[in-house]
Amino acid sequence: xxxxxxxxxxxxxxxxxxxxxxxxxxxxxxxxxxxxxxxxxxxxxxxxxxxxxxxxxxxxxxxxxxxxxxxxxxxxxxxxxxxxxxxxxxxxxxxxxxxxxxxxxxxxxxxxxxxxxxxxxxxxxxxxxxxxxxxxxxxxxxxxxxxxxxxxxxxxxxxxxxxxxxxxxxxxxxxxxxxxxxxxxxxxxxxxxxxxxxxxxxxxxxxxxxxxxxxxxxxxxxxxxxxxxxxxxxxxxxxxxxxxxxxxxxxxxxxxxxxxxxxxxxxxxxxxxxxxxxxxxxxxxxxxxxxxxxxxxxxxxxxxxxxxxxxxxxxxxxxxxxxxxxxxxxxxxxxxxxxxxxxxxxxxxxxxxxxxxxxxxxxxxxxxxxxxxxxxxxxxxxxxxxxxxxxxxxxxxxxxxxxxxxxxxxxxxxxxxxxxxxxxxxxxxxxxxxxxxxxxxxxxx
Amino acid sequence: xxxxxxxxxxxxxxxxxxxxxxxxxxxxxxxxxxxxxxxxxxxxxxxxxxxxxxxxxxxxxxxxxxxxxxxxxxxxxxxxxxxxxxxxxxxxxxxxxxxxxxxxxxxxxxxxxxxxxxxxxxxxxxxxxxxxxxxxxxxxxxxxxxxxxxxxxxxxxxxxxxxxxxxxxxxxxxxxxxxxxxxxxxxxxxxxxxxxxxxxxxxxxxxxxxxxxxxxxxxxxxxxxxxxxxxxxxxxxxxxxxxxxxxxxxxxxxxxxxxxxxxxxxxxxxxxxxxxxxxxxxxxxxxxxxxxxxxxxxxxxxxxxxxxxxxxxxxxxxxxxxxxxxxxxxxxxxxxxxxxxxxxxxxxxxxxxxxxxxxxxxxxxxxxxxxxxxxxxxxxxxxxxxxxxxxxxxxxxxxxxxxxxxxxxxxxxxxxxxxxxxx
Numbered sequence: 001x002x003x004x005x006x007x008x009x010x011x012x013x014x015x016x017x018x019x020x021x022x023x024x025x026x027x028x029x030x031x032x033x034x035x036x037x038x039x040x041x042x043x044x045x046x047x048x049x050x051x052x053x054x055x056x057x058x059x060x061x062x063x064x065x066x067x068x069x070x071x072x073x074x075x076x077x078x079x080x081x082x083x084x085x086x087x088x089x090x091x092x093x094x095x096x097x098x099x100x101x102x103x104x105x106x107x108x109x110x111x112x113x114x115x116x117x118x119x120x121x122x123x124x125x126x127x128x129x130x131x132x133x134x135x136x137x138x139x140x141x142x143x144x145x146x147x148x149x150x151x152x153x154x155x156x157x158x159x160x161x162x163x164x165x166x167x168x169x170x171x172x173x174x175x176x177x178x179x180x181x182x183x184x185x186x187x188x189x190x191x192x193x194x195x196x197x198x199x200x201x202x203x204x205x206x207x208x209x210x211x212x213x214x215x216x217x218x219x220x221x222x223x224x225x226x227x228x229x230x231x232x233x234x235x236x237x238x239x240x241x242x243x244x245x246x247x248x249x250x251x252x253x254x255x256x257x258x259x260x261x262x263x264x265x266x267x268x269x270x271x272x273x274x275x276x277x278x279x280x281x282x283x284x285x286x287x288x289x290x291x292x293x294x295x296x297x298x299x300x301x302x303x304x305x306x307x308x309x310x311x312x313x314x315x316x317x318x319x320x321x322x323x324x325x326x327x328x329x330x331x332x333x334x335x336x337x338x339x340x341x342x343x344x345x346x347x348x349x350x351x352x353x354x355x356x357x358x359x360x361x362x363x364x365x366x367x368x369x370x371x372x373x374x375x376x377x378x379x380x381x382x383x384x385x386x387x388x389x390x391x392x393x394x395x396x397x398x399x400x401x402x403x404x405x406x407x408x409x410x411x412x413x414x415x416x417x418x419x420x421x422x423x424x425x426x427x428x429x430x431x432x433x434x435x436x437x438x439x440x441x442x443x444x445x
Numbered sequence: 446x447x448x449x450x451x452x453x454x455x456x457x458x459x460x461x462x463x464x465x466x467x468x469x470x471x472x473x474x475x476x477x478x479x480x481x482x483x484x485x486x487x488x489x490x491x492x493x494x495x496x497x498x499x500x501x502x503x504x505x506x507x508x509x510x511x512x513x514x515x516x517x518x519x520x521x522x523x524x525x526x527x528x529x530x531x532x533x534x535x536x537x538x539x540x541x542x543x544x545x546x547x548x549x550x551x552x553x554x555x556x557x558x559x560x561x562x563x564x565x566x567x568x569x570x571x572x573x574x575x576x577x578x579x580x581x582x583x584x585x586x587x588x589x590x591x592x593x594x595x596x597x598x599x600x601x602x603x604x605x606x607x608x609x610x611x612x613x614x615x616x617x618x619x620x621x622x623x624x625x626x627x628x629x630x631x632x633x634x635x636x637x638x639x640x641x642x643x644x645x646x647x648x649x650x651x652x653x654x655x656x657x658x659x660x661x662x663x664x665x666x667x668x669x670x671x672x673x674x675x676x677x678x679x680x681x682x683x684x685x686x687x688x689x690x691x692x693x694x695x696x697x698x699x700x701x702x703x704x705x706x707x708x709x710x711x712x713x714x715x716x717x718x719x720x721x722x723x724x725x726x727x728x729x730x731x732x733x734x735x736x737x738x739x740x741x742x743x744x745x746x747x748x749x750x751x752x753x754x755x756x757x758x759x760x761x762x763x764x765x766x767x768x769x770x771x772x773x774x775x776x777x778x779x780x781x782x783x784x785x786x787x788x789x790x791x792x793x794x795x796x797x798x799x800x801x802x803x804x805x806x807x808x809x810x811x812x813x814x815x816x817x818x819x820x821x822x823x824x825x826x827x828x829x830x831x832x833x834x835x836x837x838x839x840x841x842x843x844x845x846x847x848x849x850x851x852x853x854x855x856x857x858x859x860x861x862x863x864x865x866x867x868x
Contacts, residue, residue, distance in 0.1 A: 042756040084631035137726040226506045258507045327469040328753040335760040388733035401730035
């Protein structure tokens with residue numbers, strides 16, 4: 001099993017061993033690196049690029065993994081129609097819902113089952129903006145819910161300070177203002193932070209100048225979707241979950257506006273994770289309803305297939321680029337050795353053994369790699385916290401568009417460090433072996 | 446000629462350095478070609494065309510788009526109601542059908558994503574297939590003819606064929622003639638169909654898609670009603686999209702206005718957008734990934750080639766300062782020394798680039814049957830023929846840029862200074 005920390009420890013030991021074996025003063029290597037500083041810097045720069053890319057790309061995958069790992073609750077069961085791999089194409093029979101909600105495994109509070117009936121819709125939004133760098137259309141994920149407080153409890157979602165859930169009516173009349181000549185009925189909604197940021201980017205300079213929050217849309221802001229005005233009443237405290245890319249509103253209103261008058265999803269809270277597993281198993285064999293049930297965390301974990309594919313693609317690209325880096329450092333080291341053949345002869349005459357010369361040149365190669373790799377890790381780490389849009393999907397065809405945060409963690413940096421050392425060692429080995437094999441008198445001739 | 450021979454001799458004089466520089470360029474140009482192959486197809490699809498404009502009519506507000514089949518005919522005529530209204534030059538309806546080959550184990554491999562179409566339109570309206578030539582066109586034409594005759598026929602994508610046969614991509618045609626049973630999923634529940642495989646799509650764009658005869662598909666809804674006494678929930682909304690072809694942008698603008706303002710298409714409302722805009726919406730979720738590939742990955746590879754070649758050439762120039770000083774003494778002009786170094790670099794870069802592009806084309810298109818990179822509705826990408834010139838151009842240009850400074854330094858070698866150091 002590839003454990004990045006074990007690998008890092010191994011390579012650190014290798015470097016320490018080389019330093020211990022090589023009696024050639026380290027100053028000799030440093031002097032050579034600084035004398036040929038242009039060559040050193042150019043070789044190191046190639047490492048910097050490869051490692052910085054590795055860190056950024058891995059941070060992207062980390063962000064996707066974190067999103068799918070932290071979405072959902074282990075004591076929730078997500079119910080879709082039988083055979084539906086995704087909420088967008090699920091159609092639950094209305095008659096099945098009360099049967100499921102009233103099962104004894106469902107948690108009850110105040111006599112009411114803790115279940116959230118939902119209609120999940122992917123809306124095609126015409127983007128109204130004067131900015132040319134924005135898309136003309138985009139897909140937004142809209143979740144219609146019946147009772148916001150109950151759904152918030154089931155999904156364990158709160159609102160950021162200053163926000164409120166939408167009213168029982170789900171809509172409110174907005175008075176005329178600078179943008180509207182007449183009063184307009186706006187649909188109230190709460191939005192995830194990711195989608196608030198995405199929508200906020202549509203604003204032009206003038207709108208941004210007077211914006212409540214220049215980074216994203218905020219409570220009290222409006223946007224247009226499906227020919228209707230939507231008023232944000234709250235921002236979901238949905239950091240690192242897929243709900244951060246969703247808009248929640250009154251189900252009866254969104255069903256009517258978008259012509260989807262069916263329930264796509266039922267999420268029920270069970271008293272414990274164990275009860276959720278029992279509930280899922282029970283529903284799999286329950287003949288009164290035709291549904292497909294999964295523990296909610298399993299559903300979201302299954303959406304990590306895209307990130308696995310990306311991880312493979314990244315691995316492939318990084319390996320290929322690393323091969324380039326290895327050849328680059330090999331070139332530099334061969335040149336360094338060919339220019340210092342006489343030095344090697346003198347070192348041999350002074351009594352340094354072949355192994356010590358090998359270790360000395362290996363250290364030099366690793367030194368170049370470490371300079372470049374460290375800079376690459378630093379540059380790559382600047383990507384920590386960047387936001388990016390992506391799609392998470394499962395093997396069975398489920399998928400969601402998400403806004404994620406890139407995560408540069410210690411593992412990612414350790415991976416960068418390990419790759420740096422592997423590239424430096426592999427690239428330096430053949431030239432160092434060449435140096436080691438040189439005979440003293442031949443070298444001095 | 447002598448000068449070219451001198452460049453060649455210099456390149457092969459230090460074979461280890463030349464080979465290493467070539468190898469770096471080969472592997473990095475490989476990455477650039479792979480990235481550009483993916484981007485070039487996506488760019489092609491999302492770039493508005495000036496001729497043979499393709500429009501896409503779908504439900505206005507939500508996806509998956511679900512329209513009543515009664516919309517098919519008027520939409521295919523572009524909702525033309527009055528004399529002078531624009532009529533599309535061609536059209537095609539798409540009705541999605543999602544099913545599984547194995548109802549016990551639903552995985553990506555067992556999913557069968559079909560579009561029910563009028564078979565003849567496959568040849569004229571499906572993006573990319575309308576450009577087929579030679580054997581590929583003859584073969585697909587044959588399959589389409591059979592699909593027209595056999596209503597239960599199905600033309601499969603390569604991935605389906607491979608999954609059904611459980612074999613490599615090289616022998617998928619063995620599936621032709623076999624019968625398959627599929628079970629409708631989710632909203633298609635109750636529409637279980639039997640097909641005879643009558644052909645395969647060419648490899649690439651349509652590896653994950655299958656085409657069936659729309660008459661057979663629509664009849665299945667009637668059969669459902671006969672068998673169960675109920676109308677299938679999708680029966681009134683089983684048309685998903687309509688493709689329209691118009692000659693130019695102006696016709697498209699008028700056509701879109703015609704359709705979007707037509708009173709017949711009010712509930713559900715429809716929208717008419719260009720195919721490029723439709724593709725762009727679907728790719729919206731991947732926009733940052735695509736941005737990263739375009740502006741981080743490919744430039745980083747190019748810059749790495751530049752650095753490595755610059756390094757190799759500058760080492761080479763440093764080692765040959767005496768030689769260049771001698772050349773100057775022998776009468777070589779500074780610009781000739783400059784050209785010599787640039788030529789060596791160009792030869793290395795362009796040669797390695799050519800090797801890389803040729804190799805990439807062969808390995809990915811011929812040996813691997815395409816590069817598997819599932820993104821949006823694409824599963825694998827082919828390396829375009831244009832990549833054969835990308836390689837030499839990219840390698841050559843990066844090498845040329847990388848060697849500018851070393852070449853300039855070589856040009857400025859002063860014979861007196863070099864010999865002064867030797868003595």
